[in-house]
Amino acid sequence: MSKRDYYEVLGLGKDASQDDIKKAYRQMARKFHPDVNKAADAEQKFKEAKEAYDVLSDDQKKAQYDRFGHVDPNQGMGGGFNGGNADFGGFGDLFDMFFGGGGGQRRNPNAPQRGNDLQYTLTIEFKEAVFGKELDIQIPRTETCETCHGNGAKPGTKPETCTVCHGSGQQEVVQNTAFGRIVNRRVCSACNGQGVTIKDKCGTCHGSGKVKKQRTIHLNIPAGVDEGAQLRVSGEGEAGSRGGPSGDLFVVIRVKPHDFFERENDDIYCEIPLTFAQAALGDEIEIPTLTEKVKLKIPAGTQTDTYFRLKGKGVPRLRGYGQGDQHVKVVVVTPTNLSEEQREHLREFARQSGEHTHEQHQSIFERMKKAILGD
Incomplete structure (x- = not known):
């Protein structure tokens, strides 16, 4: 069976940077790691991703692959010449x-x-x-x-x-x-x-x-x-x-992948949920790190998908001094199973904020109409 294109294996285009290649490989490694994914083809996909990464992360191997693909450019040169190591057969x-x-x-x-x-x-x-x-x-x-x-x-x-x-x-x-x-x-x-x-x-x-x-x-x-x-x-x-x-x-x-943390080089990433009230009013919350829990101040008006950095709370650098950072992504969670009293409070909040009014909807509709049909 012919090998798949290495870029296709990692879901990348040929203009992908080294950071893109490393990030795509890490995502696939976490997804198909045999200790986590028990599907019959998980280990094969893990090995396929590793092979693709080994080639594309090496500038010399990548350049050769970009030019020749899976075909060995040294084939057919009289006994398998391979980059200076000649085997002259008989x-x-x-x-x-x-x-x-x-x-x-x-x-x-x-x-x-x-x-x-x-x-x-x-x-x-x-x-x-x-x-x-x-x-x-x-x-x-x-x-x-x-x-x-x-x-x-x-x-x-x-x-x-x-x-x-x-x-x-x-x-x-x-x-x-x-x-x-x-x-x-x-x-x-x-x-x-x-x-x-x-x-x-x-x-x-x-x-x-x-x-x-x-x-x-x-x-x-x-x-x-x-x-x-x-x-x-x-x-x-x-x-x-x-x-x-x-x-x-x-x-x-x-x-093995971690249930809460993800790693990118020497940095650690995690995701923390916030309630609507915490995001709107601000709060101080506890964040787990690799070694302890630390306090993180959430400013009022924080939007979902905002990142906060905890300096020096990442991975020790293998070749060098110090540690990477921890990046905390906050996600605002929409409340569910509201009581009628809570719903009424939200309706009142919407009315006072001028949200979802008939006039606002009419104004939006009119602007859309003008954009589509012209003045």
């Missing part, structure tokens, strides 16, 4: 075939090899992302076998140099043809390219030199971390081979 073998191995450098099968990196997705609460947290996670990974210390051989024995490839990890087949002497190299079938063979295998790892284990990793989640952030834990990935270093562990952060 050219090394061709040099070996026609020039007797003079065209490339042989890989040492006994050289140390770095272990693979691991990725772990960690879901945390909204306030844990704001204030940080220390916790332990369990990671399944391969580790060096403690019985054989990674060489794969039974204790008291050791691997032996392969008698077929003599430790090179490659077999050579020499042919004399009308074009000259041809040397063809392939992975040694006796040692599978390892350069060594094991006669008596370790009973713990069965000759692989590695075992699967559950590893406990202690994490320190910094205050201010946000959705999609990656924490790198050096050396906690898969074990290396032949004395090579371990890979790294990358912890991808997912943040």
Whole structure:
């Protein structure tokens, strides 16, 4: 199935700014977060939005996507050229075939090899992302076998140099043809390219030199971390081979939405209802923040959708000093289930204010008529 346009996924036009892209992604992340939305396609939509954001939030990737779309512009360039890392497919073998191995450098099968990196997705609460947290996670990974210390051989024995490839990890087949002497190299079938063979295998790892284990990793989640952030834990990935270093562990952060607060970068947003009387006459109300309740003065005549700022009541800045702000949006709530006495008071208020009078309606009607029909 073909991929959807990244701008379409986020509901944006191609002229969208980086702020628009980030805001749209956050809205979709909150809507389709698997911990909140239990629909069958929620996780897929969450991943689709994350993929779109990863590309469009990166200026270089965005420029390439805007020009080429989902098509890789490097395809069809002779073996998959990819931004300076060339994979020339079988050219090394061709040099070996026609020039007797003079065209490339042989890989040492006994050289140390770095272990693979691991990725772990960690879901945390909204306030844990704001204030940080220390916790332990369990990671399944391969580790060096403690019985054989990674060489794969039974204790008291050791691997032996392969008698077929003599430790090179490659077999050579020499042919004399009308074009000259041809040397063809392939992975040694006796040692599978390892350069060594094991006669008596370790009973713990069965000759692989590695075992699967559950590893406990202690994490320190910094205050201010946000959705999609990656924490790198050096050396906690898969074990290396032949004395090579371990890979790294990358912890991808997912943040659960909050019932009351919403986050935009280091700022916090919330919505507070006001009664008609509070908005008209003014009041002092209590506002919940991330740490406490504070007093907020509402001026008389405040209109619905007015924003008030609580300076320094937002999220601690992950890279820097201080905190963001909290923005409070007030919404005037229309009263319902009024008693007859309350209705009469409102009618009296309307009469004294000159609202909803016959003359006013007539005046509005006349102005509309003139606007439509002309003088």
